[in-house]
Amino acid sequence: MKNLGPLLYELLIDPITQGVREALASMIPSGSSVVDLGCGTGALAFLLAQEATKVVGVDLSPALIAWAEKKRRKKKLAHVSFINADASSLRGFPPLSFDFAVLSLILHEVPEEQRAPLLREAKRVAQEVIIADYHVPLPWNLAGLSARAIESLAGPNHFKGFLSFIGRGGVSALLPDAQLEAQDDKKVLGGAVVVVKARAALPSRHRPCYLLHHESPC
Numbered sequence: 599m600k601n602l603g604p605l606l607y608e609l610l611i612d613p614i615t616q617g618v619r620e621a622l623a624s625m626i627p628s629g630s631s632v633v634d635l636g637c638g639t640g641a642l643a644f645l646l647a648q649e650a651t652k653v654v655g656v657d658l659s660p661a662l663i664a665w666a667e668k669k670r671r672k673k674k675l676a677h678v679s680f681i682n683a684d685a686s687s688l689r690g691f692p693p694l695s696f697d698f699a700v701l702s703l704i705l706h707e708v709p710e711e712q713r714a715p716l717l718r719e720a721k722r723v724a725q726e727v728i729i730a731d732y733h734v735p736l737p738w739n740l741a742g743l744s745a746r747a748i749e750s751l752a753g754p755n756h757f758k759g760f761l762s763f764i765g766r767g768g769v770s771a772l773l774p775d776a777q778l779e780a781q782d783d784k785k786v787l788g789g790a791v792v793v794v795k796a797r798a799a800l801p802s803r804h805r806p807c808y809l810l811h812h813e814s815p816c
């Protein structure tokens with residue numbers, strides 16, 4: 599979707615994905631600090647800013663960051679900021695700078711080899727990570743068919759990335775690579791998108807007995 603300009607993205611895509619933002623926001627307690635990785639037009643950052651104490655939006659696109667920053671100034675939100683940067687390398691942020699890192703509809707769009715580094719960086723800078731992306735298996739209902747149509751309209755390279763994301767098992771297949779463990783999930787948009795809340799996986803010797811799937815006594 600990076601080919602769409604900010605205005606078109608805001609007019610065409612943001613209204614469709616409102617349910618994703620609402621589900622994601624409902625998983626974050628008020629008073630939290632949040633970094634939004636791949637923040638796009640800033641729609642999610644502005645929604646989260648209603649309850650959060652601090653929100654930082656990060657995006658690779660200078661045009662989207664300029665768009666979001668212009669809106670931030672209009673809204674006079676001092677606790678929100680936007681940074682043009684690669685979210686897989688957030689050198690300016692020490693470990694656990696935020697309560698939450700959120701990644702909404704970014705993982706299916708980046709090249710395969712960038713997905714795990716993005717999740718690892720999210721885990722490094724935040725206590726908990728919330729990922730919203732296509733559910734696998736993607737349903738063959740109206741929502742699933744619309745998702746396939748939208749992704750194919752975004753161009754052959756984009757569609758290839760989307761197919762590789764789905765083909766490799768989506769969000770749940772990526773979590774172990776980043777040593778993240780799902781805590782909660784919600785399906786939205788007719789089951790086409792899943793929102794997963796995850797945190798750093800405990801090494802097995804620190805796991806409570808009920809999480810260990812082996813025969814040995816605890």
Ligand SMILES: C[S@@+](CC[C@H](N)C(=O)[O-])C[C@H]1O[C@@H](n2cnc3c(N)ncnc32)[C@H](O)[C@@H]1O
Nearest residue numbers: 599636637638657658659683684685702703704
């Ligand atoms: C499909 S859009 C999703 C935007 C928004 N999060 C949403 O839910 O509508 C994906 C966004 O991720 C951004 N992006 C892709 N790779 C990135 C990276 N490595 N670092 C930061 N942003 C990235 C793109 O510029 C784009 O704005």
